[in-house]
Structure formats: C-alpha cells, structure tokens
Amino acid sequence: MPNFAANLTMMFTEWSFLDRFAAAADAGFSAVEFLFPYEHPPEAVAAQLQRNGLTQALFNLPPGDWGKGERGLAALPSRFSELQAGVETALIYAEATGCRSLHLMAGIAEAGDARASAAYREAVAWTAERVGAAGRTLVLEPINRRDMPGYFLNDFALAEDLIAALALPNLKLQFDIYHRAIMHGDVTMALRRLMPTIGHIQIASVPSRHEPDAEELNYPFLLAELDRLGYEGFVGCEYRPAGATIDGLGWFKPYRGISA
Numbered sequence: 001m002p003n004f005a006a007n008l009t010m011m012f013t014e015w016s017f018l019d020r021f022a023a024a025a026d027a028g029f030s031a032v033e034f035l036f037p038y039e040h041p042p043e044a045v046a047a048q049l050q051r052n053g054l055t056q057a058l059f060n061l062p063p064g065d066w067g068k069g070e071r072g073l074a075a076l077p078s079r080f081s082e083l084q085a086g087v088e089t090a091l092i093y094a095e096a097t098g099c100r101s102l103h104l105m106a107g108i109a110e111a112g113d114a115r116a117s118a119a120y121r122e123a124v125a126w127t128a129e130r131v132g133a134a135g136r137t138l139v140l141e142p143i144n145r146r147d148m149p150g151y152f153l154n155d156f157a158l159a160e161d162l163i164a165a166l167a168l169p170n171l172k173l174q175f176d177i178y179h180r181a182i183m184h185g186d187v188t189m190a191l192r193r194l195m196p197t198i199g200h201i202q203i204a205s206v207p208s209r210h211e212p213d214a215e216e217l218n219y220p221f222l223l224a225e226l227d228r229l230g231y232e233g234f235v236g237c238e239y240r241p242a243g244a245t246i247d248g249l250g251w252f253k254p255y256r257g258i259s260a
C-alpha cells in the first residue's frame with residue numbers, strides 16, 4: 001500500500017499551518033510534506049509532528065524570494081552562496097523533524113542557457129554531497145511551465161540525464177505524476193523505467209490539480225502499479241482540494257489506516 005503524505009501547503013488550508021498537522025492525523029494520514037517550514041521555528045514544527053505521531057516525508061530547500069516570484073536558486077550562478085546558506089538552514093529543520101528527503105528547486109532560467117546549466121549542475125552536485133554528509137537524500141523535480149512559467153527544470157530528460165551523470169547515491173528524482181502527465185504523458189511507462197531513480201512521488205488530478213479521483217488519470221491503477229513496482233517511498237498528496245479538504249477525502253478511504 002502506498003505511504004501517503006498529506007501536503008500541508010495545499011491540503012487542510014482551512015486550518016492555520018501549525019494546526020494542519022492535527023487535522024491531517026485526524027483524517028488518517030501518518031505522514032506529511034509541505035513546501036517550506038521556514039516561517040516557523042524548527043522546534044514548533046517538530047512538536048506538531050511528535051504530538052500527532054506524524055512522519056515528515058519531504059520539504060523544499062529555501063527558494064529565494066518566493067513572494068517576488070523566485071522559484072529556487074540552483075540555476076542562478078550569482079546566487080550560489082545564498083543557496084549554500086539555505087542548505088545549512090534546511091538541514092537544521094531536517095534534523096529537528098527527522099526529514100530524510102529535501103527538494104532543491106532549480107529557479108527561473110532558460111533551460112538552453114549554458115551558464116544556467118553549468119550553475120545548476122554545480123549546485124546540484126554540491127547540495128547532494130552536503131545533504132548526503134548529513135544522511136539525507138536530495139530530490140530534483142521537473143515542473144511544468146504552465147504552472148511555473150520560465151522554470152529551468154521543465155523536462156524529465158534533463159533531470160534524468162543529470163542524475164545519471166552525477167551518479168551520486170543520494171541524488172534522486174521527485175516524480176510528480178501531475179507534472180509528468182502535463183509535460184510528457186506516458187506516466188506508467190515512465191514510472192516503470194525510472195523507478196530505480198525515484199526518491200519521492202506526488203499525485204493530483206490532471207488538469208485541475210484536485211483530488212486524485214477525477215479527470216484524466218486512473219489513480220487506482222497508478223497506485224497499484226507503484227505497489228507492483230515495489231515502490232516503498234512516500235506518495236505526497238499535492239493537490240488543491242476542489243472544496244473542503246475533508247469532504248474530498250473519499251478517494252483516501254480504501255487506503256486509510258492501512259498505509260504505513
């Protein structure tokens with residue numbers, strides 16, 4: 001059975017951030033993920049996890065100034081020292097929360113730009129080694145440019161090639177099925193081919209990014225396929241509920257209480 005993680009950036013937003021942990025646990029989740037914890041002290045986040053018996057599956061390294069439209073620093077050559085400082089901050093949160101996987105966002109840059117490509121490769125290698133020394137996995141997530149215009153890592157092949165070229169044991173792919181379907185389709189075959197390099201998976205309906213029980217994709221089939229492929233990582237529920245979060249959890253009922 002998949003190990004689902006409620007995404008607290010998108011789900012349970014009827015509650016304040018720190019109250020979303022209890023809401024997710026009450027709904028039957030045993031793990032959570034979110035984009036960023038940095039507005040809250042690490043101890044406050046850790047206390048919510050502990051109080052509610054939750055595992056922290058994933059969060060993102062600091063992305064630069066999100067409010068000003070920044071979406072990561074890795075492909076921005078002039079921001080490398082800021083990225084390095086952000087990694088140290090993230091590791092403090094990872095230690096406090098016991099989180100094993102961190103997502104490094106690439107940033108807004110042209111995929112064909114040689115300087116951006118070189119900066120990205122260097123930043124990924126440095127960050128993977130740094131978080132690896134702290135016992136953590138680094139994941140890279142291709143993101144579709146309809147949701148994130150101008151995003152550097154907008155193609156699965158780019159991520160696959162870099163992960164293969166660097167060949168670092170703790171550098172993995174974050175396979176967001178929603179982005180994959182929008183960018184390339186062929187979801188099942190990609191899961192089968194890429195399974196050895198996948199470190200984290202996320203789900204949502206396509207194209208609306210709602211609950212995974214409507215629209216284009218057959219999630220009962222895809223989730224069973226993850227079991228058939230022996231996937232043991234987390235499946236992040238990174239969707240915006242179509243209505244109230246709790247009202248949309250019908251899809252989760254068959255899994256509730258049996259996902260580890």
Ligand SMILES: O=C(O)[C@@H](O)C(=O)CO
Nearest residue numbers: 035060103141143176238
């Ligand atoms: O898919 C997404 O958007 C997220 O997983 C993320 O990390 C950046 O927004």
Ligand SMILES: [Mg+2]
Nearest residue numbers: 141176202238
């Ligand atoms: Mg995602």
